[in-house]
């Protein structure tokens with residue numbers, strides 16, 4: 001397993017040492033232990049042992065069930081990342097949530113990449129300024145990451161808050177990888193887990209993972225094929241890898257997506273995001289971006305487990321995303 005024992009909630013360096021000495025070297029070994037066995041070995045309480053085992057099972061994808069109190073415990077850690085826009089934040093119930101996938105979909109030029117860049121800046125701010133004090137990993141499939149744009153946005157925040165923020169430092173906390181095809185894109189999520197573990201140890205936890213764009217390679221590679229089953233299976237694996245990343249590191253996962261024309265739409269908006277049910281069901285929040293007058297963009301919350309549908313108007317300016 002790529003996850004260290006120390007990553008498990010309730011396992012400090014001392015406990016991890018004891019576990020390793022007793023032969024529990026991996027997450028998998030812990031996942032299949034019994035609470036009493038673990039409690040004796042690591043000299044911890046049995047309920048703590050049970051919690052550690054539960055966390056290990058989850059991390060190792062073993063079991064699949066967890067009790068409601070554990071889910072609640074994890075939910076309490078959910079952080080909210082500001083978008084920098086009042087209406088947008090309010091629509092999201094405070095901001096973009098960690099431990100969830102937020103999908104930004106819309107036509108070319110609707111502002112998906114702009115929002116992603118802005119979040120990569122905002123997440124590095126402290127909590128007082130709506131950030132999560134974390135670093136960023138970007139999987140860039142369309143070669144649209146622009147460091148110059150980050151610099152403009154950092155300068156925008158300097159202006160907004162009357163602070164002297166250093167764009168260079170912000171760029172140092174953004175880790176970008178180009179994905180050359182869909183297989184590479186999936187593999188990069190594993191690399192992202194390794195990198196996030198390293199950064200965590202360095203005191204620079206990753207709080208935002210961006211995939212821009214999620215579907216471009218999948219769409220291009222599977223054009224005109226008789227069956228989409230193969231694509232959907234790979235996509236499913238990818239989406240669950242992303243979800244797991246969000247849970248493991250208490251990070252926001254933001255993906256962008258393209259739209260296609262709905263051939264059967266007589267009423268309403270004639271476009272829909274691509275990726276079918278797999279993307280639709282794994283994305284926790286779905287946001288539909290549309291161009292409006294000039295620099296204005298309309299962002300619609302289409303699907304959410306706990307929030308009402310709604311719309312927010314934002315502006316894409318040189319200084320970044322603003323009200």
Ligand code: ADP
Pocket residue numbers: 106107108109110111112113114115149152295316317318319
């Ligand atoms: P997509 O949804 O295709 O990812 P983008 O996020 O790339 O779209 O949005 C591109 C749009 O963002 C441009 O058409 C422009 O309106 C705006 N934009 C990009 N860079 C700047 C900038 N430096 N200053 C102001 N607006 C910008």
Ligand code: MG
Pocket residue numbers: 112113114142144212256
């Ligand atoms: Mg884009």
